[in-house]
Amino acid sequence: MKRTSRLAAIMLTCFIVASTAAALAAASPVFDVDREFYPYYPSLMKWNKSTVPFNEPKRCGGCHSRQYKEWNGSVHSLAFKDPIYQGELNKGVKAVGHEVSRQCEGCHSPVGMMTGEIKGPGNAGLSEMALAGVSCDVCHSISGVTHWQTPSHEPENGSFILTPGVETKDGQTFIKRGPFKPSDNCGGGFHKCEESPLHLKADLCASCHQVYHYDSHFPIEATYLEWKHGPYAQKNILCQDCHMVDIEGFKRSADQFVKPQREEYHHYFSGANYLLTYLAAGAAKKAGDEKLARSLMQQYDMAVERLKSAADLELLPVYHDGALDELKVRVKNIRAGHNLPTSLSNVRQMWLEITARDEAGKVVMTTGTLNPDGSLPDTARNFNSDGMGNDFHFAIDPWVVTAFAKHDTIPPRGYKEVFYGLHFPAGLKKVTMEARLRYRQADQKVAEALLAAVPKDIDLDQVYGLKAVPALPVVDMAVKQATFDTAQ
Incomplete structure (x- = not known):
């Protein structure tokens, strides 16, 4: 009887412990969301709301003409108008609803999303402020970040705080923040200037350059963490030191770990998105704005040159029993402070094309050549990621991808080897x-597919002069040749 009672007591205790554990697990998910703290969820932006408005970029350009000219035509200025983004947004809204799409809008047009002006995909009827995407007043109104408070406890989905100004007894006061101690006449009486240590940190960029699944909080894009877990963070070379300088400045920062001088920083925000500036240049030409078209093509050239500067190749013969049996190709990330490729790595394509020629120049072997329809052959060695959804099946749409089945990108100063x-x-x-x-x-x-999905108010022919989607431009990041004996 005593043994039976003891066994019953043990079983009851186990049941209570298990029930308590289950209740705690249900009450404390891994990715806990404080919706009061994040009122625009799944965007994690916060706004210290007041009557102080945001200013259009042209207004800033009245005093900061050089910075405005550099920004105008940058990918930041095109972030919301980008037709490929608009096509993706339109598909996402149809799939999961507009509320979820605020995650995208929060980084592609923070002011338009927060003020409620953007109510769906498309550009029709929107103000210049909403269309300006990531404008001057967005970055220079950031007063803090909430990276630790996010569901993943990492930067994600716009986890920054906007404070464009404050209300005082004397009226509205604009406050603009920057990385340096303001001069005596800073703001010219229009706005107050504040020195912001945050603007000297990569954390400023992290909020939007970490894109997580809206509900599962899986890092679909993890550019900031790739940088933070690599050698450039250890050497204090930040996003700004490579993406806010010209090509020569970028190479020096990446090669020598030397920070640029203050006067070398520009508002180019140059990266690898040459397709966006290429399309926008076509739109500017069609609209008759040759000056803007030239500026956009300069951005295009910078993006292409940056890609050509980022990687290198080594060709190494492998002999077995005296015969040339294999080719080892070492692909090196020599200058990107994050992985190659980065950003939406399950969509990006970075692959090897190999060609072998005999003594007369005749092709005797090739692999990795694009198919006639422009697709990449399955046999090509592609350095990217394969996304999958909750069902563990292949997926490419960002609202579906909750894990990677394959993640094969090259870390900063790292390499990967391929044998043929x-x-x-x-x-x-x-x-x-x-x-x-x-x-x-x-x-x-x-x-x-994405350009076919653009909202009806964006006429690709009328705006961009596109009657059909052309073959996407391909950049050769690195090319190497070597001649080998077929026998030792």
Whole structure:
């Protein structure tokens, strides 16, 4: 009887412990969301709301003409008008609803989302402030970040605080923040200037350059963490030190770990998105704004040159029993402070194209060449990620991807090696191998699908002069040739 009672007591205790654990697990999910703290969820932006308005970029350009000219035509200025983004947004809204799309809008047009002006995809009827995307007044109104308070306890989905100004007994006071101690006449009587240590940190950029699934909080894009977990963070080379300088400044920062001088910083925000500036240049030409078109093509050239400066290749022969049997290709990330590729790595394509020629120049082997329809062959060595949804099946849409089945990008100052088996015609004594590291921002069919999904108020022919989706431009990031004996 005593043994039975003791066993019952043990079983009761186990039941209570298990029930308590289950209740605690249900009450404390891994990704806890404080919706009061984040009123625009799934965007994690916060706004110290007052009657102080935000200012259009042209107004800032009245006093800061150089900075305005550099920003105008940057990817920040095009973040909301980007037709590929608009196509993705339109697809997302149809799939999961507009409330969820605030996650995207919070970084692509923070002011338009917060004020409620943006009510869905499309540009029709929106103010210049909403259309300006990531404008001067967005970055220079950031007064803090909430990276630790996010559901993942990491920067994600716009986790910054906007404070464009304050109300005082004398009326509205605009406050603009920057990285340096303000001069005596800073603001010219229009706004107050404040020195912001945050603007000298990569944390400023982290909020939007960390895109997590709106509900599962899986990092679909983790550019900031790639940087933070790499050598550039350890050497105090920040996002600003590479993306707010010209090409030569970028190379110096990346090669020598030397920070730029104050006068070397610009508001280019130059990255790898050459497709966006290419499309926008076409729109500017069609609108008759040749000056803006030239500025956009300068941004295009900078993006392409940056890509060509980021990587390198080594070709190494592998002999077995005296015969050239394999080619080892080492792909090196030599200058990107984050992984190559970064951002939406399950959409980006960075692959190797290998060609072998005999002594007469005749092609005897090739792999990684695009198919006639513009698609990448399955056999190509593609350095990217494969997304999957909750069902563990392949997925590409950001509102579906909750994990990676494959994540094969190259870390900063790191490399990956690829081996190619070689088979040559009899009698061949020397072979010339050529390797190309090629890049484009999306698969041809993906781009066609997104541009086909743009909202009805964006006429691709009328705005961009596109009657059909052209072949996406491909950049050769690195090209190397070497000639090897087929036998030792």
